[in-house]
Amino acid sequence: MSIINKTFSKFLGIFPVIILFISVLTNSKYNFAYDENYLNFNISYIIIFYWSLKKPEYFGYGFIFLAGMLNDVIQNNPLGVSSIDYLSICVLTGFVRTRIVLQNLFYDWVFFLISILIVGSINYIILVYIFNTPIIYNSLFLGLFATFLIYPILAKILSWIDNILQVSIYDKKNQ
Amino acid sequence: MGRDDFVISARSVFLKKGNRQKFSLLSLIIISIVIISLEYFQSGPINQIRMITKDIIIKSSYIVSTPFKSISKTYYSLTDHFNMYDEYEKLKTAETKNKNLILENNFFKKENQRLKKLIDEKNLFNEEFFVTKVLLDQKSPYLRSLLINKGFKHGIKLGAAVRSDSYFIGKVIDSNYLTSRVLLISDLNSKIPIIIEPGSVSAILSGTGNNELGEIEYLPEKNNIEEGGIVYTSGSDGVISSGIPIGKIILDDNQFKVDYFTDFTQIDFVKVYYKK
Numbered sequence: 001m002s003i004i005n006k007t008f009s010k011f012l013g014i015f016p017v018i019i020l021f022i023s024v025l026t027n028s029k030y031n032f033a034y035d036e037n038y039l040n041f042n043i044s045y046i047i048i049f050y051w052s053l054k055k056p057e058y059f060g061y062g063f064i065f066l067a068g069m070l071n072d073v074i075q076n077n078p079l080g081v082s083s084i085d086y087l088s089i090c091v092l093t094g095f096v097r098t099r100i101v102l103q104n105l106f107y108d109w110v111f112f113l114i115s116i117l118i119v120g121s122i123n124y125i126i127l128v129y130i131f132n133t134p135i136i137y138n139s140l141f142l143g144l145f146a147t148f149l150i151y152p153i154l155a156k157i158l159s160w161i162d163n164i165l166q167v168s169i170y171d172k173k174n175q
Numbered sequence: 176m177g178r179d180d181f182v183i184s185a186r187s188v189f190l191k192k193g194n195r196q197k198f199s200l201l202s203l204i205i206i207s208i209v210i211i212s213l214e215y216f217q218s219g220p221i222n223q224i225r226m227i228t229k230d231i232i233i234k235s236s237y238i239v240s241t242p243f244k245s246i247s248k249t250y251y252s253l254t255d256h257f258n259m260y261d262e263y264e265k266l267k268t269a270e271t272k273n274k275n276l277i278l279e280n281n282f283f284k285k286e287n288q289r290l291k292k293l294i295d296e297k298n299l300f301n302e303e304f305f306v307t308k309v310l311l312d313q314k315s316p317y318l319r320s321l322l323i324n325k326g327f328k329h330g331i332k333l334g335a336a337v338r339s340d341s342y343f344i345g346k347v348i349d350s351n352y353l354t355s356r357v358l359l360i361s362d363l364n365s366k367i368p369i370i371i372e373p374g375s376v377s378a379i380l381s382g383t384g385n386n387e388l389g390e391i392e393y394l395p396e397k398n399n400i401e402e403g404g405i406v407y408t409s410g411s412d413g414v415i416s417s418g419i420p421i422g423k424i425i426l427d428d429n430q431f432k433v434d435y436f437t438d439f440t441q442i443d444f445v446k447v448y449y450k451k
Contacts (some may be wrong), residue, residue, distance in 0.1 A: 025236040026243055065203045069210075073232040074311070076320060076349070076356060079225065080210035087204050094188035094200065130215060134363055136384060 012168050016058040019161070020047050024071045040143035044071065045119065046154045048086050049112055053093040053103075055162065061090060078131050085119045092118065105152060113148050120144045226351040233322050233354045237310040251441060304338070304446040305329060310354065312442070319362040319384060321345070323445060326353045336408070336415040336448045342436040343367075343408050343419040347447065355447075359439055360389060360421065369433075370409040370417070371424065374399045377409055380421065380433055389422065389433035402426045406433050416448065 023043040044067065051058045068083030075082070092115045100107070120140060127133040189201040255262075307323040325331050327350045335347045337357045345365065349356040358365055363384030369391075370377055376399070379392040394400070404424040410417025422435040 022239060025239045060197055061200055061203050062198050065198070065207065068207070069228070070232055070236070073229050074236055078211060078214040079228075080207040080214060083207040084204065084211070087200060087207060090200055091188055091204075095184055098184045098187055126211065130211070136363070 009169070012165055015161075015165060016047075016051055016055075017063050020044060020051075020059060020063065020067050021070065023047055024067045025074065040139065040146070041150060042116075042143060042147045043154065044086070045089060045116055045147055046112075046151055047158065048089050049093060049115060049151075050108075050155055050158045052090045053096060053108065054159075056093075056097070061087065064090060077127070077133075081123065081126050084126065085123050088119050088122055089115055105155060108155065109148075109151055112151050116144050116147060229349075229351045230326070230353045233310055233351075237322075237324075240311060247440075304448045305331065306444055306446055307331075307355075308444055309442055312440070319359040319382065319439070320348070321357040321359065321442065321445065323355050323357060323447070324353070325447065326351045326355050328352050330449060331355045331447055332449060334414045336419065338419065338446045338448065339437045339442050339444075341420065343415070343421045344435075344437050344439065344442070344445065346415065357445065357447075361387065361435065361439060366392075367415070367421070368409040368411040369406050369421065371400050371404050371406050373404065376400050377411070380406065387435065387439075388425070388427060389435065391424075391431055391433060394431070400424055400431060402431075 048064055048067075052064070064086045065083045068081075068086045069079060071077070071082040072079045092111075096103075096111055124135060124137075124140060128135055189199065189204075191199070305325055307325040309321050310324050311322040312320075321337075321344075323331075323337075331347055331350050333347055333350055336343060337345050337347065343360065345357045345359040345362070347355050348358040360367055360380060360382055361384065362382040365380075365382035367380045368377070369380045371391075376395065378394045381390045381392050383390055402424055406421045406424065408415050408417055408419040408421065420436060422433040424431050425434045426432075
């Protein structure tokens with residue numbers, strides 16, 4: 001296998017991680033004002049939820065932890081808060097993987113809502129009760145709701161990316 | 176689900192290392208909790224590591240966000256193009272007014288200097304500043320801040336006033352070795368002592384975090400402020416110079432609010448002021 005093919009295969013292997021890191025680094029771009037409140041789409045929640053549920057082998061928990069640290073620095077949150085959030089999603093998806101046999105988009109969507117509500121509560125408790133950071137409750141709730149609403153669309157896009165990755169990896173192996 | 180099943184699932188989730196997993200979930204959660212605890216107690220060595228980490232992350236995220244920034248810049252330049260004629264018409268009328276105002280301003284400046292000399296008042300603050308580039312702008316419900324490419328290595332200190340053109344936009348709240356964070360006046364946590372002219376009414380300008388208008392707090396019960404009044408920094412906190420323009424008063428839902436002079440979404444360079 002030539003160097004280009006090897007590099008390309010490696011790139012495909014870390015592509016989901018790249019998507020996760022880009023979503024974290026550009027997190028503040030996905031928000032818009034609505035009726036004096038901000039709708040803040042948390043794309044990274046969707047990416048972590050989707051891939052840790054469907055393809056946990058795509059990225060290690062170490063990368064998720066690191067993504068959380070990045071998010072904290074960019075958002076000026078106390079270090080470790082987003083890591084806990086992201087790892088909590090992994091815990092919840094881990095339970096779903098071990099307990100639920102039937103999986104479809106609707107079940108995933110409902111479970112995503114439960115997960116982000118739990119994660120949002122953890123986030124709120126740590127920031128408000130431990131660090132006394134003022135949080136606009138409406139904006140937090142609206143943001144989670146907006147993230148919940150766009151889940152099916154992003155899940156479809158991620159599944160499409162997943163298919164492309166699978167085909168590319170299969171092609172490379174058979175070359 | 177039986178109790179044993181639950182224990183087995185929990186063990187599998189927290190302790191099992193799957194394919195490509197170098198760490199178990201439990202170990203990473205414990206590390207996160209330790210980091211949060213260190214953050215809570217703000218210990219010395221951690222602050223150093225935190226500063227270096229922040230510098231690295233901020234610089235790298237600037238590189239990553241460059242394509243996104245160029246997209247928004249293109250959008251704004253296109254909008255500017257479409258609005259060019261209207262803007263031109265407005266500017267033509269404004270120019271005539273400005274000419275008169277400049278003459279008036281020069282007169283008042285000279286008069287002010289002469290009166291200051293008479294009462295022997297010294298200038299407490301000088302006009303020295305660094306021009307710095309904005310690396311990233313953070314716009315979320317909880318945080319409205321800018322990350323700039325100068326840190327304490329360059330002499331940036333906490334609390335320093337930051338201006339865009341001649342307007343006050345915020346102050347430095349966090350200074351790393353090579354980068355700093357500027358808390359914008361529109362942030363939820365921002366409280367700035369202000370003075371409203373005409374009338375010299377003192378109050379506190381508070382950011383709301385969720386819209387472009389600032390709220391005025393601690394207004395005296397009897398005040399004579401009117402729509403169109405100009406809001407300046409009062410300098411009563413002893414950190415920020417007085418008389419820096421911030422915005423103008425507008426009436427919104429029967430409440431006086433501050434419409435900022437600066438459009439925070441389009442700031443590329445800022446001036447960080449410092450005391451000699």
